Amino acid sequence: MYLCLLTLVLLHNAAGFVAQNFTGKLNGGDHCVCEVLLPDSSFPAMRVGTLEDETQRLTNRVEDEMQKLEEQDIRLDAYMEKLINLTKRLERLEKLRPEGLIEINFDVLKKEIKEMEMVISQLRGRVNGSNAHVESLYKEVKNISKSVGQLETLDKNNVLKAQRDMEVLKKRLVDCEKTIKMKAQPMVPLGFCQHHGLSLISKPNLLQLNWKGAAFKSGAWGKDAAWNATKKSLYWVAPLNPDGRILESIRIYPSFNDILLYKNSIDLPLSVLINNRWNHTLGGQGAGVIVYNNNLYYNCYNSRDMCRTNLNNGVYQRKTLPNAVFNNRYSYSGVSYQDMDFASDEKGLWVIYSTEASAGKIVVGKVNVATLTVEKSWTTTQKKTEVTNAFMMCGVLYATRSVNKKTEEIFYMFDTKTGKGEQISFMMEKMSEKVQSLSYNANEHKLYMYSDAYLVHYDVIFKP
Ligand SMILES: *[C@@H]1O[C@H](CO)[C@@H](O)[C@H](O)[C@H]1NC(C)=O
Ligand SMILES: *[C@@H]1O[C@H](CO)[C@@H](O)[C@H](O)[C@H]1NC(C)=O
Ligand SMILES: *[C@@H]1O[C@H](CO)[C@@H](O)[C@H](O)[C@H]1NC(C)=O
Ligand SMILES: *[C@@H]1O[C@H](CO)[C@@H](O)[C@H](O)[C@H]1NC(C)=O
Ligand SMILES: *[C@@H]1O[C@H](CO)[C@@H](O)[C@H](O)[C@H]1NC(C)=O
Ligand SMILES: *[C@@H]1O[C@H](CO)[C@@H](O)[C@H](O)[C@H]1NC(C)=O
Numbered sequence: 001m002y003l004c005l006l007t008l009v010l011l012h013n014a015a016g017f018v019a020q021n022f023t024g025k026l027n028g029g030d031h032c033v034c035e036v037l038l039p040d041s042s043f044p045a046m047r048v049g050t051l052e053d054e055t056q057r058l059t060n061r062v063e064d065e066m067q068k069l070e071e072q073d074i075r076l077d078a079y080m081e082k083l084i085n086l087t088k089r090l091e092r093l094e095k096l097r098p099e100g101l102i103e104i105n106f107d108v109l110k111k112e113i114k115e116m117e118m119v120i121s122q123l124r125g126r127v128n129g130s131n132a133h134v135e136s137l138y139k140e141v142k143n144i145s146k147s148v149g150q151l152e153t154l155d156k157n158n159v160l161k162a163q164r165d166m167e168v169l170k171k172r173l174v175d176c177e178k179t180i181k182m183k184a185q186p187m188v189p190l191g192f193c194q195h196h197g198l199s200l201i202s203k204p205n206l207l208q209l210n211w212k213g214a215a216f217k218s219g220a221w222g223k224d225a226a227w228n229a230t231k232k233s234l235y236w237v238a239p240l241n242p243d244g245r246i247l248e249s250i251r252i253y254p255s256f257n258d259i260l261l262y263k264n265s266i267d268l269p270l271s272v273l274i275n276n277r278w279n280h281t282l283g284g285q286g287a288g289v290i291v292y293n294n295n296l297y298y299n300c301y302n303s304r305d306m307c308r309t310n311l312n313n314g315v316y317q318r319k320t321l322p323n324a325v326f327n328n329r330y331s332y333s334g335v336s337y338q339d340m341d342f343a344s345d346e347k348g349l350w351v352i353y354s355t356e357a358s359a360g361k362i363v364v365g366k367v368n369v370a371t372l373t374v375e376k377s378w379t380t381t382q383k384k385t386e387v388t389n390a391f392m393m394c395g396v397l398y399a400t401r402s403v404n405k406k407t408e409e410i411f412y413m414f415d416t417k418t419g420k421g422e423q424i425s426f427m428m429e430k431m432s433e434k435v436q437s438l439s440y441n442a443n444e445h446k447l448y449m450y451s452d453a454y455l456v457h458y459d460v461i462f463k464p
Contacts, residue, residue: 079116083140086112090147113145188462191227191442193346193394196463198410201428201447207455210239211251211262214453218244218287218335220437221455222448225344226293232443234311235259236291237455238284240436245328245337246271247284250296252311268296268311282307282316286331287437287450288341292349293369299340302327306340306351308372319372321365323355330354330384333401335436342367343392346442350392354384362390364397364416380414381421387412389438391447393460398424405433431456 089109120138188195210216216239224234237259238250248271253259271283284298284307291297291311300307304326305318326339341352349367351374354360362384365374380397387399388408399412408428414421432452439448440460447458 079119079137082112082116083137083144086116086144087140090144110145113141116141117145188445188464190445191346195394197396197413198393198398198424198426199461199463201410201426202459202461203429204431204449204456204458206431207259207457208262210237210450210453210455211265212239215242216240217242217434217453218436219247219450219453220287220289220439220448221450222291222439223441223443223446224291224294225439225441225443227344227346227348227442229293229443231294234291234294236296236311238287238289238296239453240284240287240337244335244436245285246280246301247287247289247298248278248280250289252291268309268314270298270309271301282309285326286337286339286341287335288338288352289437290342290344290349290439292342292344295369297342297349297351297367299326299337304339306342306367306372317372321351321353321374323357324353324363325355325360330360332390333385333388334434335388338389338437341390341437343390343397343439344442345392345394345440347392347395350397352384352390352392352397355379360384362387362397362399362414364392364414366416378414378416378419380412382412382414388435391438391440393440393442400428400435400438402433402435403427406430408435428458 086109120141124135124138210219210221219237219239221237222235224231224236231254233255235253235256235258236250237253238247240247249267249269251265251267253263253265255264258264271278271280273279280301283301285301285303286299289296289298294311296307296309296311298307298309299305300318303318303320304322304324305320307316307318309316321340324340328337329339331338332341339353343350343352347366349369351365351367353363353365355363358379360383362380362382363377364380365377367373368375382399386401388402390397390399392398395416397412397414397416398410399414400408400410403409406429408430410426410428411423412421413424430451431454434452435449436452437448437450440446441448445460445462447460449456449458
């Protein structure tokens with residue numbers, strides 16, 4: 001008895017080879033009779049046909065893919081050429097001096113590279129990282145795109161830097177002319193008032209940000225402004241709370257070097273903290289404060305009183321300023337709670353305010369420091385609410401208004417000697433848009449400005 005082994009190999013199909021073993025037996029003589037037991041009753045011609053079709057379809061697809069790949073290669077070749085062209089152009093660009101780069105149209109160059117990047121990244125998506133050719137092309141395009149970007153910033157920086165240098169030079173030239181003009185004028189001696197008024201204001205000098213920081217936009221600062229001050233080198237900085245109303249404390253510095261370095265400072269509290277609650281009774285209101293002969297003069301919180309605190313011993317006094325409006329009634333334009341603005345000049349201490357009777361026009365009061373009263377007052381022709389700030393020089397009130405973010409104009413003056421007001425025009429460059437306080441110091445012919453948290457000062461030149 002033989003065992004017939006017969007292996008029938010079907011056509012391969014997608015699932016792989018299908019093999020089946022069949023058993024048979026010898027049946028008399030030399031005939032091997034195979035009894036094949038097929039799972040189906042008939043030969044699966046249908047299935048073979050289907051498989052053949054499937055194979056054909058797959059072959060076609062492979063051919064299609066091959067065709068596509070060939071096409072891609074052709075397109076890749078075209079892009080390769082373009083890339084080589086771009087690379088050459090880029091090399092030429094890189095050899096140019098920076099000045100020459102100004103003329104290059106980077107927009108066109110960038111557009112071309114962007115297009116290439118797009119096509120190649122589409123290709124890359126289709127071949128899915130399997131084509132080294134595409135990968136290297138992709139890397140090169142990325143590289144070239146980066147190079148153009150770098151060249152472009154290089155160019156921009158150069159152009160911008162040149163522009164900035166030009167601006168700086170122009171500004172230095174103007175400043176130089178101004179300085180020469182200022183130097184050419186004979187100086188009016190300090191304390192002397194027989195001159196012909198204001199000649200010009202220097203460019204702004206920025207000292208620093210106030211010690212409390214940028215959030216403290218309102219406030220005032222300066223140097224003891226009394227003509228016969230005992231401590232002429234004492235500086236003070238008074239930032240209001242961010243509410244633009246309350247003055248809780250001021251900080252004083254013994255000298256210019258100290259304020260420069262924020263050192264050796266002494267804080268003088270006005271408001272007091274009682275049982276975790278602020279008591280502002282002795283606190284200040286608004287940025288119209290000044291230090292005059294070692295005393296701080298300010299509008300007492302929530303009142304029409306004038307307050308004075310001695311910086312040496314903290315002794316505090318207050319007096320009502322009759323008829324003065326208060327609590328933000330006729331404050332300066334764009335500056336809140338500056339109903340009372342103290343000022344000092346060669347003639348002494350002044351207070352700039354307003355009354356209901358003056359209908360909001362500026363009233364200038366001469367303060368008698370011995371009695372802490374206004375001994376004489378003048379009503380001007382200028383509305384306080386139309387003025388940004390004001391200061392006194394030699395008994396003359398000067399008022400400013402904003403022209404734009406960078407310029408302030410001294411546009412009005414009122415002479416207490418003649419009792420007459422007039423329009424004038426002196427431009428002042430500003431560091432920042434708003435002017436929260438402005439005051440004059442007769443000991444050095446300087447203006448002190450607090451502008452959006454910054455401490456700024458100017459030199460004043462008079463006509464001899
Ligand atoms: C067919 O027989 C051979 C030899 O006995 C064996 O190796 C193979 O696995 C068998 N195939 C099937 C599908 O039974
Ligand atoms: C390179 O590209 C530029 C601009 O597209 C074209 O004018 C120039 O003929 C090209 N050069 C070559 C060698 O393809
Ligand atoms: C690309 O290939 C990664 C693995 O190499 C695979 O995970 C991904 O699904 C493929 N994406 C496409 C669109 O074929
Ligand atoms: C990219 O460019 C730099 C300089 O242009 C070159 O040295 C580097 O070989 C490039 N890299 C590729 C991957 O092309
Ligand atoms: C400064 O002058 C005022 C008024 O002229 C006077 O009352 C005061 O005592 C003087 N102060 C000093 C320190 O001389
Ligand atoms: C606030 O301080 C003033 C002056 O020191 C005092 O007279 C007043 O009683 C205080 N008010 C409160 C509510 O504590």
